[in-house]
Amino acid sequence: MHLVAIGGSDAGISAALRARELDPTVDVTVVVADAYPNYSICGIPYYFSGDVHPWQSLAHRTHADLEATGMQLRLDTLATEIDVASRRLGVVDATGRPSVIRYDELIVGTGALPQHAGIVGLDDLGPADGVHVLHSMGDTFALDDDLIRREPRTAIIIGAGYVGLEMAEGFSGRGIHVTQLQRGPEVLSTLDPELSSIVRAELVAHGIDVHTGTTVRAVEKTAGGLAVHAEQEGRAVIHSAELVLVVVGVRPNTALLEQAGAALGAGRAVVVDEWMRTGIPHVFAAGDGVVTHHRLLGVTYLPLGTTAHKQGRIAGENALGGSARFAGSVGTQVVKVFDTVAARTGLRDHEAAAAGFAPRTVESAADDHKRYYPGAQPIGFRITGDHQTGRLLGAQLVGRLGTETAKRVDTYATALFAGLTVDQVSDLDLSYTPPLGSPWDAVQNATQAWSRARSPLTVTI
Amino acid sequence: MHLVAIGGSDAGISAALRARELDPTVDVTVVVADAYPNYSICGIPYYFSGDVHPWQSLAHRTHADLEATGMQLRLDTLATEIDVASRRLGVVDATGRPSVIRYDELIVGTGALPQHAGIVGLDDLGPADGVHVLHSMGDTFALDDDLIRREPRTAIIIGAGYVGLEMAEGFSGRGIHVTQLQRGPEVLSTLDPELSSIVRAELVAHGIDVHTGTTVRAVEKTAGGLAVHAEQEGRAVIHSAELVLVVVGVRPNTALLEQAGAALGAGRAVVVDEWMRTGIPHVFAAGDGVVTHHRLLGVTYLPLGTTAHKQGRIAGENALGGSARFAGSVGTQVVKVFDTVAARTGLRDHEAAAAGFAPRTVESAADDHKRYYPGAQPIGFRITGDHQTGRLLGAQLVGRLGTETAKRVDTYATALFAGLTVDQVSDLDLSYTPPLGSPWDAVQNATQAWSRARSPLTVTI
Incomplete structure (x- = not known):
């Protein structure tokens, strides 16, 4: 059994790691276009800020770590063609010399490419x-x-x-x-x-x-x-x-799979099912090059490192005959900008409306912890729920660094995953101590604000 | 309609606030044993540490805030007797003068009292x-x-x-x-x-x-x-x-309700149902004096401020004829001790075993964020799951202040509320940016460690 993964980033490496973890007898080769497998692309800005140095520390795992798992790495090697019928992958090395790698199962994690957004001049300037x-x-x-x-x-x-x-x-x-x-x-x-x-x-x-x-x-x-x-x-x-x-976004890098006959779907990404199957025999795909199953939207395109890790892991397991299923994204994202943290999960109002929900979005603010304890700071919230069913549809948060905003969004992400209503978020038994929270946590203050706006309380029950 | 709440702490005030919020025409009286309604008892240690001053800032709401909601406060007034048949509450004021308050609906939130744990001398020393x-x-x-x-x-x-x-x-x-x-x-x-x-x-x-x-x-x-x-x-x-x-814990303060005929249950607390009804006509109860409905344990006694707020809110709504139901605790708790944060939710191994589960507990550690970004620190985890069903049963976390440990426990608390399996926690779409997390968040690293221990992966699938 020879499993070949294409791509040295999140999806390809996750697939290879999972396969080796599940079955140390399987031969795994990872074809990597450059010499930097398993680097944290999300960490690059922190190299330029000076927070990360040397650049080698951006590697999730070193070359030696990866080889210690038993996987083979083919660095500086570009995959050029999939011969589906004979299960052979055409590659060229750094010198331009072509060769062929035979595979039993193939996992494609070629990711995405930077967009140029139609800006004139970018094709010629570098x-x-x-x-x-x-x-x-x-x-x-x-x-x-x-x-x-x-x-x-x-x-x-x-x-x-x-x-x-x-x-x-x-x-x-x-x-x-x-x-x-x-x-x-x-x-x-x-x-x-x-x-x-x-x-x-x-x-x-x-x-x-x-x-x-x-x-x-x-x-x-x-x-x-x-x-x-x-x-x-x-x-x-x-x-x-x-x-x-x-830095105006990315587009899925689909050329290799298109040539092999894969279909393109949302965002012109390669269509895969929840088992990360492409429909091409013995060919799986995962990561920023493929469509994303979203628990609220169905199939969309939403390239995220977290999703690529999960999809890659599933592809690695299923390529060995497993039946793991991608549970679906809810679009959780967070970014730190200087001392501000901005996070979201689920859908915004217009996205929910487009998906057929009956959204209502309510904004509020609440302190990250009890005001009497030093350092309390407000977190801004926008909660989107379905005003017909009461279902939670999304949450957006912005707070200062130190307000645990990044992990507060995870409460909503978990609630979305489980299909909870907005009111059920208010029912959650969340942690409280005065230096770090409130008896009703800020996330519940926000859902209560939504509930009040949905059903004005001045009516006598 | 005259609603009377007994108790100036979380349960009594939450009940009164909710009633006034739902129906501003209802008369609400709160009987408070001392002169300090709606004080944050959880905040007292921070008064002694010097973090909070003056002591007045420990009030969740000021006396004026409370009166602005339209509720009447009877301060320094001790409830002494409930006359169930005639719906009259006997009280004495600070001078010892008795009087009677008529009620249509009564909510008892008398809370708990400090335990002495059988220590000789404490009855005489003060x-x-x-x-x-x-x-x-x-x-x-x-x-x-x-x-x-x-x-x-x-x-x-x-x-x-x-x-x-x-x-x-x-x-x-x-x-x-x-x-x-x-x-x-x-x-x-x-x-x-x-x-x-x-x-x-x-x-x-x-x-x-x-x-x-x-x-x-x-x-x-x-x-x-x-x-x-x-x-x-x-x-x-x-x-x-x-x-x-x-400070060796508390015992429920049940004398008033016992005299009125209430039954005692778990922890010798007053038995209430999920609607916070005591079984005594027109008498509800909430807070540290009553049993706690727990989503994993059934009925137990677990006095917590967060629970008292929720129960009080429900009692206030139901006393007005509502049908709100306490969704149940999962026992989420957190404490900051100097620069360490310790949190738990759900059940520990022996608690789960006693409740009839088949628990297995696995310890692990993971960095709060990517190690290449400055300031990463490990969080220690102990995950308890049912090794037969795979259901998540509990989580314990200890991390340094600043590692978002307090809000990371909320992800597990939400998963417990929703009845997720340990594996499903690994499927959650949680937030990631290198300064604040990892592609697999620390909470997922911990559940994956549990899953590996449950089903050793060296077996070929």
Whole structure:
């Protein structure tokens, strides 16, 4: 039995680890396009901020750790073609020399690629010009080299999603002045603007020059550096800087599986079922390249590292004949931006409406712990529930670092997983001690606010 | 309609607030034994530590806040007798003058009283002798007066539960040397010794003199102060100090309801159903004086402020004709001891076995966030699950302050509420960003350790 996994990131490595864990007799080969298997891509911004050093510590496991599990790593090896009928994988090594790897079961975890969002100039400009993306260790080294070589004092970050915000913090910490350009009306478009505006204020307080409602049209090299041509409220604007970082999201990297006959679905990602089967015999797929089963939405595309780990683990088990099933995402996400933490899980109002729910969203705020104990700080909440069924549909939270906001969202995530109603969150038996909570925890204060708005209480029962 | 609530603490005030919230036309009177309604008894240790000042800020709501809701407060008024047939409550005021309050519906929230645990001398010694309990604002003032008047440099705390540990920290912060005596084999007997020993180490690191396995027999006033006679490993020992604080738990305060004909159940607390009905016509009860419906154990006695708030709220709604039902406790508790946080929810191994489950408990540790990001610290876990059904039965966690341990226990509490299996906790979509978590959160690392121990993976599937 020879199991081959393609991809050295979360899905591929998780699959290989799970297979070796379940059956140490199975031969496992992981085909990795670069020389950096099992690196924490989510950690790259913290290398640039200086929190992480050396860069090698970004590895979840070292090369030696991985080989100690008994898996074989084929580094600097690009998978080029799947021969489904004969179960052979075509690859080329770093020198361009092609070869073939026979497999019994194949797991594809080729992930995603940075988007360019139709911005003119990005196809021709690269690290040598001071224009960067940030999706691999190769990108990391290129950016790092550029920062060391040119010591730019100004940077434009196109995009204000998770990586964009983390990189704004990272550049800022190095003394680089950051201009952040965001197409949407507010930074962090995964949250409602009422809460993401708090994140924007945190950026501004740290000297980031934030421009929302700004659609970037082109990036151009000029005599003095780089010019970013954009449109803001119908006006043409030009921002200039010595360096440009483009972090406007990702698209699934599906070429290999498409060639093998896989179908594309939501977000033009490869269709898989909950067992991570592609429908192609002996070929599983997992991670940022495939669709996501979502407990509230059904099938969608929502690339997240946590999901890739889970899907990879399931693919690894099922490739050995198991029957593990991906339990589904609820879209839980969190980001730290300077001293602010923003989290969400489940659906926002418009997402829930589009999915056929009858959503109502109620905003509230509650202290992270009893006000009489020093250091209490408010957490802002937006709770979305179905006003017909009472079912919890989603929660958004923004609080200061130290308010346990990141793990408070997990209470809602768990409630969503279990299909609880908003009222049932108020019934939960949550922990309380005055320095760390309240008798009704802040998360319950928020659900009670929702319930009051749904059924005004002034009516006599 | 006249609703009368007895008790100025969590249950009584929650009931009154809920009734006024639901129907502002209903007359609500709260009979409060002292002059301090709606004080946070859980916060008292932080008054002594100096974190909270003045003592008035311990009030969840001020007297004016409460009256603004439209409820009437009868302070310094002791309820002495319930005349069930005529629906009249006998009370005496601070001068000893008796009177009668007519009610349509009555909610009894008389709470609990400090235990003396059979220690000889406690019936005769009190604050004037330097011997204290700590269960009311009156106790707080007595202790505070004593500390100011005598400035003791040494104290013995009998008991090492939540209040005992918090008071050890409080006294220690004031420069008082603390000797802590605990009957059980380890401090914080609500956790397994493997984890509570971490709490003990934290106490010792802060100069607390901890003596476990020490059964106190008597407290005696001596020429030089106070002597505590105890037995440790079969030997008689005497500890001396200028002040003694006895915090060895509580017993339900049931006299009033017993006289009215209520039945006593678990822990000799008043029997109530999930609607907080006592069985006595028009008499509800809630809080530390009544039994607790527990989602895993059935009916037990587990006095907690969080539960009292929930039960009071339900009693207040049902007294107005509602049909709210207490969803049940899962026994979630947390305490901060210096810089350590210890939490639990659900059942420990022996509790689960006694309740008819087939428990297995597995210990593990995982970092609160990715190790490459500064400040990662391990959290210790003990997960209890049913090895036949796979159901999650309980979780215990100990971590440093700042590791979000208090809100991580809530994920398990929510999973317990929903009846999830241990494996399903591993399936949860929990939040991740490198400074605050891991792709598999620490709580999932712990459940995966349990699953591995249950079904050793070396077997080929």
